[in-house]
Amino acid sequence: MSAPVIQGWCPGALRPMMSGDGLVVRVRPRNNSLTASQAEGLAATAIRHGNGYLSLSNRANINIRGVTTETHPDLIAELMALDLVDANAENEARRNILVNPVRPHFLGDPDLYPNVPIADALADALAGPDAPRLPGKFGFVVDLHLGLRYLGRDIGDIRIESAETGGQDFILRADGMSTGTRVTGDTAAGLAIEMARWFIASGGVGPDGRGRMRDHIAGGAQLPAGLTGDVSPAPQARPPKPGPYGGGKLLAFAFGQVRAEKFAWLAKAGGSIRITPWRMVYFSSGLKRRRDLHHDGDFITNPADPLLNVVACTGAPGCPQALGPTRALARQLAPLVPQGKLLHVSGCAKGCAHPGPAPATLTATGPGRYDLILNDTAAGTPARPGIQPDDLTTTDLFPTG
Ligand code: SF4
Incomplete structure (x- = not known):
């Protein structure tokens, strides 16, 4: 068997990757969320410039495949108009943040589970001129939710999670450590960036520019006192399945791939769409035309499929x-x-x-x-x-x- 080529970086929109069927353009929706108009626009772009399909990645991003080098500039212009592209390829690559897609939304108290404010603060810090120069695949996870974790099985080097001790207790944990230090909605992002700087300064990045936190910790790296603690993360929730979920609805696509035309239809039926790393999308307020879905071969709605x-x-x-x-x-x-x-x-x-x-x-x-x-x-x-x-x-x- 010939050894696979390890790229050490992931494609983006501004830095696509050539594949057997053309360029793969990866769109990274901020906070794993698309408004209905962004979702419809993205679908139209995939039909115009790609192979007419959208596929979900296991980092909750969306790939458009089959793009040519000739049409890539037009596609980027359309993505910019939809506010789906970062200022430059470096910022895009560094903004590798996975946010709990089934997060609750407490309109009366948005700070109760501050997934989005923390992820926004991280994204802003990672786009700054003094942002830590992290390896291409290095990523953050923000996973706060009612004393449970949903992203415990998903890869992430620096993790801000619900704590074992209670519904509104949060921790910052380096991947590979079994416990973390307590943080709040106000301190989490800053301390996470401090941990990223420590990772670089303590030799976490190899001469080839790659490096993962788990390997660094396994190699004996010692976190400074302010970035380590003895609080365990909350238990992992059962893997979500398609169907009603937390007041909303989860919908799966076989192999994470869906016709762009159907994706646009979903946006019309369900409004804003949250992308999950589990080959599913989440509609936090359900779907207006949910009955139609049961007869549609594009979607998986049966948890036993x-x-x-x-x-x-x-x-x-x-x-x-x-x-x-x-x-x-x-x-x-x-x-x-x-x-x-x-x-x-x-x-x-x-x-x-x-x-x-x-x-x-x-x-x-x-x-x-x-x-x-x-x-x-x-x-x-x-x-x-x-x-x-x-x-x-x-x-x-x-x-x-
Ligand atoms: S997409 Fe499949 S075939 Fe291609 S590099 Fe990844 S694992 Fe290998």
């Missing part, structure tokens, strides 16, 4: 690194996956669609051939190398039940 138990990256032919197709195989195998299990089909060992371990992973290794890997990542040691997946059974994929 087999397609929710499979993840697959773009694969061949869209990704130049892919050693085989992914999504058609994942669709074919989805009925074999028991509820509560997950099958990851990856076009190569990089495992973009699911960087962590999965109960079963099929990693393409060449024409018609896949490695079956159990309880590990797409790059793990195969239990059955080089198999042809057509005759696989549930027991083959999940031998321990």
Whole structure:
């Protein structure tokens, strides 16, 4: 198997990445939120300049694929008019902030769970002239909500989270540490930036410009006293499923991809849209025309839909690194996956669609051939190398039940 190319950076809108089907343009909505008019405008842009689809990333961003170098400037002009582009590519890359998408909104008291004010303060600090020069994939998580965490399974180097001690207690925690220090809505962003500066000053960034907090902590780095504490994070909420949720509604797309035309329709039906890192969107105040959704093949509204138990990256032919197709195989195998299990089909060992371990992973290794890997990542040691997946059974994929 040839080793995947690790880029060390993520595409943006101003700095797109070339793929097998053209440029990938990644739009990073501020606070994971789009107004209805931004969502409609974004959909129109994807139809005009991309392949007509929008896909959700596992950092709650939105990719437009199939863009050409000739039309990219026009696309950027349209995104600027929608207020969906940062001032420059550096600011865009650094504004890597994941905000709890199912956050409550207390209109009477917006400071009760200040996810958005904290994320805004972080974004402003990261856009400043003296902002810490962080590695491309380094990210922040803001995850406050009624004594629970929703983003505990999502990657983030510096985390501002609900504390175990109560509904309105928050902590700042370096990824890799089991506990953090108490913060408030007013102090959280400033201390998080201080932690980012410490990460750089203490050697967290390698000579190749890359670095993750978890690796730095595992390597023995010691946080200064003001940035460490003994408060545990709140418990992790159960993984959200499509359907009514917290007064709103979650809607899933197979493989996180939706026709732009349908996305625009959703904005008309539901108003502002919050993007989640879970291949779903959230309508905080429900959907006006929700009955229509039950008969629409573009959306997954049934929490027991087999397609929710499979993840697959773009694969061949869209990704130049892919050693085989992914999504058609994942669709074919989805009925074999028991509820509560997950099958990851990856076009190569990089495992973009699911960087962590999965109960079963099929990693393409060449024409018609896949490695079956159990309880590990797409790059793990195969239990059955080089198999042809057509005759696989549930027991083959999940031998321990
Ligand atoms: S995991 Fe998939 S999308 Fe990522 S580089 Fe490999 S083939 Fe491409």
